[in-house]
Amino acid sequence: MMKLTDEQLAFFDTFGFIKFAGLLKADHEWITEEFEAVFPMLEEKHDGSKRTMIVPFVDQRERLCSLVDDPRIAGIAKSLLGEDFNYMGSDGNYYTGDTPWHRDGENRARRHIKMALYLDELDGSNGALRVMPGTHRLDDQYGQDAAKVCRSIGQLGIHGADLPAQVLDVAPGDVLVFDHNLFHASFGGSSQRRMFTLNLCQRFKDDEIDELRSYILMHAHFRGEHYYGKAMLNSATEERRTHLEQVDSVCGDFAKRTEHLPRLPMRIGRP
Template sequence: MKKLQSPRFELGESITREQKAFFDKYGIIVFPNFIKRETVNLFLSENARIEKEWLAEGRDKVNGVPLKFGRDEAGNKVIQRSCFLSHYSQALHEFLQDPRLQAVVDLLQPYEGRIGENEKDGFVLNNYVRTANSQYSQMGWHTDSPRDIFLGQRIMPMLNVGLHLDDCPMENGGLRVLPGTHKQSTFRMLFAKKYFVDNNPDPREVGLDIQAGDLTVHDGRIWHRVQQSPHFGEASRRRVMYVPVVTGKYKPKNESSKTPFYHRFIQKVNI
C-alpha cells in the first residue's frame, strides 16, 4: 500500500495557495507538529479526567450523542468514543480558538464555514485500541457527509479536522483514504462501498505516517476507513480528536437534543 506523498506543510494564520491546491486535488492534507508534546500530554490528561467523571456518574450520552464503551486489557470499562469534550475542558475550548484552526475553515471556500464546537458531535475523541473486549479497534469504509440526509437536509460541504495524540506509523494501522474521491458523484458517495461494514483494503487507498501533535484535515465527502493495528494492547492504541468544520444553518445541540438516527444505526454495526 502507498503512503500519502505530501510536502511538510506548516499551517500559519492563513492557507497558502500550495496548500489549497494540494487539498483540492487529494481531499486531505497533513500539518505536522501542529501542537507540542507538552500540549498533547495536557489534552490526554484532560480526556482522562473527563472519562473518569463520566464513568463515575454513569453517563451514556452527551447532547443526545451516545458514548461508545469498551474494555481495556485489565477488563476495566473505558470510553472509546467521547463527544463535545470542549464543553467540559477550558483547555480544549481554548484550543478551538487557535487562529490557525480558523484558517482551516478557508479550505471550504467559496462556502462560509465555521468550527462546529456545538454542532454535529462537537469535539470528539476516538480511542482505538485492540483488546479482547475492545469495541473500537477499526472502522469500515465511510464518508462523513450522509449524516446530513439523516438530519433531513441536503448534503453540505464540511471538513473533519483531526488532532492526533499518539504516534501511529502506517504499519500500525490508522487512517486510510481514497484520494480524490471528494469529487465523486453523489451516487458513488452513497453507494460505492458498504458503509462501516466493509473493512477490505482498496488498491487505490493510501496510508499516513502520523506523529503525536500532527493535524489532518479531510473533506467530508472522501472515502476513508481506519485500519486495525496488527498489535494488541497499548502498542495498538491510537487516539485522535476530531472537530467538524461545517457550513449551512447553525444547529447547536444541548442536553435536550434527541439522538440522531444515524447514531442508532452505527451502534448496531460491528465496526
C-alpha cells in the first residue's frame, strides 16, 4: 500500500494539491479503453458543443471500480483521509472549453479531495488544470481575499488565465489530487478533453449525518436505496465496503423514510 511521506503531507496541507506524475502510467491503456466504454450508454454523442458528463462514472464498469481498491489510489486516500475514508462518487467527462475559477466545496468539518485523471497530454495552452495554491485554507485571510478576486474577476476585466496560479501540466498516467476547497480552473481546452474523477472524503462523524444526507441529496445520484452504481456494489470486496458503507447505509435509511416521494433520477447526461 502506498503511503505519503511527511513531506508530501506537508505539501498537501500547505498548498492544497499534489501531483503524482506517472503513477498509473502502466495502466493508461486499459483505463482509456474502459473510459471510452462508458460513453455509449448515453443516447447523445459528445459533439463538442458543450461538456458531456456521466455521474456516477467509475461505478459503471467493474474494472474502473477497482481503482478505489488500487494500493496506489487507496494508499493516497488513506494517507490524506484515514483508513476508513469514504468513496463519494465520480464523474467522467468530455469537456468543451474553459472551466471558470471555482471551489468544489467549502468544507470545514472534514477533508474532501478529488483525484483527477486526464487522459491526454495537456499544458497551460490547451486546458491543463490550474490551481491557486493555498486557497483551500478557508479561514486564512489569503484564502478569503483570493475568493473575492476569483468571484469578481468579471468586473476586474482580467481573463481567468491571467490570475496567478500553478498550471498542472499532465501526461497520461498522471494523477492530480486536490482539496475540494481549492480554487481551480482550466483555459484553452479543446472540445474533446477527457477526464474522470474520484471524490473521496474523511468519514463523517456520528453528529454529522444530517450533513451527509444533504451532500447526498445535493449530488443527486441517489437512486432507490443506493448512491453507488451496481458494478461498484456487486464487485465490492470487504475492504472496499469500508469505503462505501457509511453513504450506502444513510441512503438505505433515507430511502425508507422518503418512500412516498418521487425518486431522484440518476444524473446521467449533460449538466
